[in-house]
Every structure is written in C-alpha cells, then in structure tokens.
Amino acid sequence: MCGIVAVIGSREAAPLLLGGLRQLEYRGYDSAGLATLKILGNDQPGLLTCRKAKGKLVNLSSLVEEDGSPGHLGIGHTRWATHGKPEVHNAHPHTDSLSRVAVVQNGIIENYRSLKQELETDGVEFVSDTDTEVIPHLISRELRYLQEEGLSANEATLLKAVQRVIKQLKGAYALAVIWVDTPDAIVVARNQAPLVIGLGEGEFLCASDTPALAGFTKTILPMEDGEVALLTPLGIELYNHQGDRQQRTPSLLTGGEYFADKSNFRHFMLKEIHEQPDIAELWVARHLPAGLPEEAPVALPFDSSFYESIDQIQILACGTSRHAALVGAYLLEQFAGIPTSVFYASEFRYSPPPLAPNTLTIGVTQSGETADTLAALAMETQRRKANQDPAFAPRLLGITNRTESSLARQIPNILDTGAGIEIGVAATKTFLGQLFAFYGLAINFAARRKSRSSQEILSLCNDLRSVPNHLRSLVDTHDELAEELAHIFAETQDVIFLGRGINYPIALEGALKLKEISYIHAEGYPAGELKHGPIALLDQRVPVISIAVPGIVFDKVLSNSQEAKARDAQLIGVTPDLQGDEIFDSLLPIPEVSELISPLLTVVPMQLFSYHIAAHRGLDVDQPRNLAKSVTVE
Ligand code: G6P
Numbered sequence: 001m002c003g004i005v006a007v008i009g010s011r012e013a014a015p016l017l018l019g020g021l022r023q024l025e026y027r028g029y030d031s032a033g034l035a036t037l038k039i040l041g042n043d044q045p046g047l048l049t050c051r052k053a054k055g056k057l058v059n060l061s062s063l064v065e066e067d068g069s070p071g072h073l074g075i076g077h078t079r080w081a082t083h084g085k086p087e088v089h090n091a092h093p094h095t096d097s098l099s100r101v102a103v104v105q106n107g108i109i110e111n112y113r114s115l116k117q118e119l120e121t122d123g124v125e126f127v128s129d130t131d132t133e134v135i136p137h138l139i140s141r142e143l144r145y146l147q148e149e150g151l152s153a154n155e156a157t158l159l160k161a162v163q164r165v166i167k168q169l170k171g172a173y174a175l176a177v178i179w180v181d182t183p184d185a186i187v188v189a190r191n192q193a194p195l196v197i198g199l200g201e202g203e204f205l206c207a208s209d210t211p212a213l214a215g216f217t218k219t220i221l222p223m224e225d226g227e228v229a230l231l232t233p234l235g236i237e238l239y240n241h242q243g244d245r246q247q248r249t250p251s252l253l254t255g256g257e258y259f260a261d262k263s264n265f266r267h268f269m270l271k272e273i274h275e276q277p278d279i280a281e282l283w284v285a286r287h288l289p290a291g292l293p294e295e296a297p298v299a300l301p302f303d304s305s306f307y308e309s310i311d312q313i314q315i316l317a318c319g320t321s322r323h324a325a326l327v328g329a330y331l332l333e334q335f336a337g338i339p340t341s342v343f344y345a346s347e348f349r350y351s352p353p354p355l356a357p358n359t360l361t362i363g364v365t366q367s368g369e370t371a372d373t374l375a376a377l378a379m380e381t382q383r384r385k386a387n388q389d390p391a392f393a394p395r396l397l398g399i400t401n402r403t404e405s406s407l408a409r410q411i412p413n414i415l416d417t418g419a420g421i422e423i424g425v426a427a428t429k430t431f432l433g434q435l436f437a438f439y440g441l442a443i444n445f446a447a448r449r450k451s452r453s454s455q456e457i458l459s460l461c462n463d464l465r466s467v468p469n470h471l472r473s474l475v476d477t478h479d480e481l482a483e484e485l486a487h488i489f490a491e492t493q494d495v496i497f498l499g500r501g502i503n504y505p506i507a508l509e510g511a512l513k514l515k516e517i518s519y520i521h522a523e524g525y526p527a528g529e530l531k532h533g534p535i536a537l538l539d540q541r542v543p544v545i546s547i548a549v550p551g552i553v554f555d556k557v558l559s560n561s562q563e564a565k566a567r568d569a570q571l572i573g574v575t576p577d578l579q580g581d582e583i584f585d586s587l588l589p590i591p592e593v594s595e596l597i598s599p600l601l602t603v604v605p606m607q608l609f610s611y612h613i614a615a616h617r618g619l620d621v622d623q624p625r626n627l628a629k630s631v632t633v634e
Helices: 013-027 057-067 112-121 134-148 155-166 268-274 276-287 304-308 319-335 371-385 406-410 429-448 454-465 467-488 501-518 527-532 554-565 599-616
Strands: 003-008 031-038 047-054 073-079 101-109 171-179 186-191 196-199 204-207 219-222 228-232 235-239 312-317 340-344 359-364 395-400 414-416 494-499 521-526 544-547 571-574
Touching: 003 013, 003 101, 003 171, 003 186, 003 228, 013 031, 013 057, 013 073, 013 204, 031 057, 031 101, 047 057, 073 101, 073 171, 101 134, 112 134, 134 155, 134 171, 155 171, 155 186, 155 228, 155 235, 204 228, 268 276, 268 599, 276 429, 276 467, 304 429, 312 319, 312 371, 319 340, 319 359, 319 429, 319 501, 359 371, 371 395, 371 406, 395 406, 395 429, 414 429, 429 454, 429 599, 454 467, 467 599, 494 501, 494 527, 494 554, 501 521, 501 544, 501 599, 521 527, 527 554, 544 554, 544 599, 554 571, 571 599
Parallel strands: 312 340, 312 359, 359 395, 395 414, 494 521, 494 544, 544 571
Antiparallel strands: 003 073, 003 204, 031 047, 031 073, 101 171, 171 186, 186 228, 196 204, 196 219, 228 235
C-alpha cells in the first residue's frame, strides 16, 4: 500500500510532490511526508528538509506552505499503516541517524526484524516502529563501507549502495532514496510493487501509479521487478537485478490523465453511483450492437476455438471484485454450463487446488494492483508452466478497470471494465463494470459452446440492453428513498443482508459497502442459511435487508424473510413493488426484470443505502478509516 513520488528537475520539488501525492491518496491517507534537497554549492552537501504530518495530505500541504521545503529534488509519501501506528514518527520519509539519507517506501520489508537487530547491535538507534527505517540505516552503512573502499561521494556510489542494500531486503516494495552528498540524484527501485518513471522536459517524476503524472508528462517508463534506476537532471540510468544496464524505449500513457472532480455531488462515491447508467449504456453500445449474438457477440480477446478448449474456470479476486466474481461464477455455471470456482486470491496463493487440465484462470481487480491477486496469478502461471503437459498450460484472463496497471502488464488477455477512474474507496461503478464483463464472458461461452439456444442468448442480450434505462430511473428515484430509510437506521449496530442464488453475492456486497463506509457491523448470508446461526442475532434492533427477485428462489427468499420477521426484525425488501409490500416493513423497490440480470439493479439500492447512512453519520465517505483503494501489500 502507500503511494510514493520522487521528482527531480528545475522547478521547486515540493509543489510537484504534493500534486503527485494528491493523486495517490487513494493508496493510503493516514499520514504523509516529503523530503527535499537544496543544492548549497559545489562540493557542499545539500540541505535536507523533511516535513511530515499525521492525517490527510492537506495537513502536510499546510505544513509545507507555512514552513517551506526548498529544493529542486525530493521524495514524498502517503501512508497506509502496516508496521506502526499512524503517527508522525512513523510517517515517511525515514532517515539514517545523521539525517543524511532519506527514504520513502511502499510495501513491506519482511525480514526487517533481523535487519533491525543486526543494526541495533551495530549501535543504530531506531526512532520509528516501521519496517522501512532499516533501509536508510542500511544504505548509510553501505555508503560508509564504499567510501572506506575508496569510492568518492557521488551518484554512482549512492546507486551501488542501494543495489547492495536491496540484495539484503526480502518482500515486495518500491522505494526512492536521496542522499545529502548527491543533491542532484535520486535512486529508485522496485520489487513486486508498482513504480513508473515519467519523463518530462528536463525533469523526471517517478511514482507508484500513473495518475500522479497527470499534468506532468505522458511519456512513461514502467519499471520491472528487480530494477533500480538512477535519476539525475541529465537522464535515467536503468539497471536490472544483476546490475546490468538496461535500455528500454519509453511508452506513451494512453487515456491515463485525469483530475479528480466531484461535479455537483457531495462525495465521489455518490457521483460514481450516478455514473452507472452511462457505464451500462457504453457497455451495451460497445458490446451488444443490434444483431444476432452469434454474429456480434460481446467482443472478447479470444478466438472461437478457445471457448471450446476450456473445461473449467477458476477466478481469483479480493473484496468487491470477488463479489463480482461470484456473480460471474453463477452466470458461467448456470447460463454457460462451465464448472467455475471463485477463490480469495490471498488464500489461493498458499493453498491452491490440485492442478486441473484445460482451466481458464481469471484475475479480477479493478485497480490491477492488488498484491494478493497479482501474486496468486503469478503463482498459478508458474506452476502451470512447470508442467510439461499442454493441457495444463496457463490460460489467463484479467478483468480490470486500469488497462495500464501491473495486471495488464502481467497478463496478455485483458477485459477492460471501462468504468473510468473511480476515486471513492468503496467500489461502486467498477463493480458494475466487472459484472458486465462477466455477462459478456458468459454470453460468449454459451454461444460458442452452444450450451444455450440462440433464443436464450438473444433474450439475455435484450434484457441487458434494457439495463441502462432501468438504472437511470433507479438512481434517480432511490437517492431520496434510500436517504429516508438510511436516516431511520443510521444508528443501528448490526444489519443482516439476505440474498439467494445470483443475488447472494449482492447481499455480500451490500454488507461490505455498509461496513466499509459507515463502520456498522453487517453480514451477508445466503437466505437459506439464516436459520443455521444468524437468526440468533435477530430482534427488533437488527434490520434485515432481503433481496427478493422473482425467479427460481423468489418464494424461498420470501419464506426466509418471514422467518426473520417472526423474530421481530425490521424487514427491508429489495424487491419489485407489487410482490413484497405485505411482508416487508419498508421497500427499496426495483423494477421487475429477469432474475439473471437482476444483480445489475439490486446492487444500486445497497450502494445508496450505505452511502446515505455514512453521509448522515458525517463520516468520510470517500476515504473511510483504515482502508485504501489499492492494496499493494500482502
Ligand atoms: C480494497 C478496496 C476494496 C476493493 C479491494 C480489491 O480492499 O478497499 O474496495 O474491492 O481492495 O481491490 P481490486 O483493485 O483488486 O479490485
């Protein structure tokens, strides 16, 4: 997690660092810091200024505005605490004992305990609780050794020191280093954490993610694992893990530039919920133009034979993406007839199922940066490549909203969810985009494998074409409805969400949304499971939100809801108006649509209900406590 930025050029570094960090705040926002180096004169060490503040970036901005941070070179950090509480002393940059070396890091140094012990034995005193602090001390020690070996204090020596230190580090990380003795050089390095260098006019900006480059440059050089780069005003020197110089042509950032803008909405999350009808419309226009599905099936990056060569699918994901994957699995199994399993990526990486032949592995991650998902996919690719039998060869597909992300670089076949940059930490419109991707996939599998008749496929396509209009009226009408209901339940302690079949994952997603932004305890259950435990929690203080859509489990869900009502629970129905009004105490009505497409609609009342509860409680909806949008640590 965390976001790092480094900049070197002819302009003042601090405003550029703050601008970059602002775009990276989605990666963590519990504290922030920067360090700049000012050149004082030939053969003189530079002046190192380090500013840190607890809380949001705005606190650091005020501090820098008041106290200044001079220099044309610097490094910055926005933190999501892993080791050590979010306090100023744990905020980056961290320095060595003499404040001559400063470091920012994103990731986790897994062997920091043993390194720290070793340094403490050498007499080093630590001032933070972080894993990162070992790095400046180690670099400082290597610089001393190198100078004792006769090397002079120049950028080549700094580079060498960093190269030696990263050989001692274990874990996934990206880091940037400055040294007072080289006030015109920055060294950056990455290992399994993203880092991209932007090439401006006589200046370079290196960051964890491309949004930090907005307004700076579109020419980029994404770094590869194990690489180290030396940035000076003269250019970039790139080295691989073995220390061999690398030559790579920079690429052009496509469509990556954006500036966060809330329009007239109070929060990004609300704006993003309201963008969903447009996203649906775009998907329909792009993938379901008029015509028979066999002639114009949803455009996907595979040829026909691919669909016939797959015997089963496994999907790896985390958080909201995993809920989209569960809807996807339902579609792929129940509509397209392919056995499909969904795994938490964090579990899969350490306990994968035995290798099965002819398996498509799908990684779903809106950010394309989630460490567990990327690592699980890498592990799966490796173990499949190690098998000689072609039936076990890796067949991979990535579903992401960020086509320039690490996922897109790791996997050749990518489905773009096309939802546009999402700022709110709680995913909404990107979830919808992921659902659409799975509808597209299921239609393709069903059509190419002939597991469904043309009529059935056509009917699903037509239903999907109706979604944008339904969504438009839903977001319009439900904003007010959900707000009223949210005010009634704003102080509740627990909420139970029930769903079944294709809407069970929506119950999970409803509960996750509420937990994430309102800090109210919530659980999603398959409605049939209520009686096997959760029913013991129910009384008049526990509202139950039940998703009941006409279809194969409709009556079952209504019966399960009755069971909750009989225990005095306040029952809220996400159900078509006519069907539910006798059972439910309140309604968040949805249009009567086929059960198969209903998750595209039932999720909207969930999102709005959570949003309005959190907003009513005066919480920071877009940047909820303890969370981050992109989770780049394990
Ligand atoms: C974090 C975010 C969630 C997100 C999850 C997976 O936990 O707070 O909103 O669902 O990561 O993110 P991904 O980018 O892989 O979809």
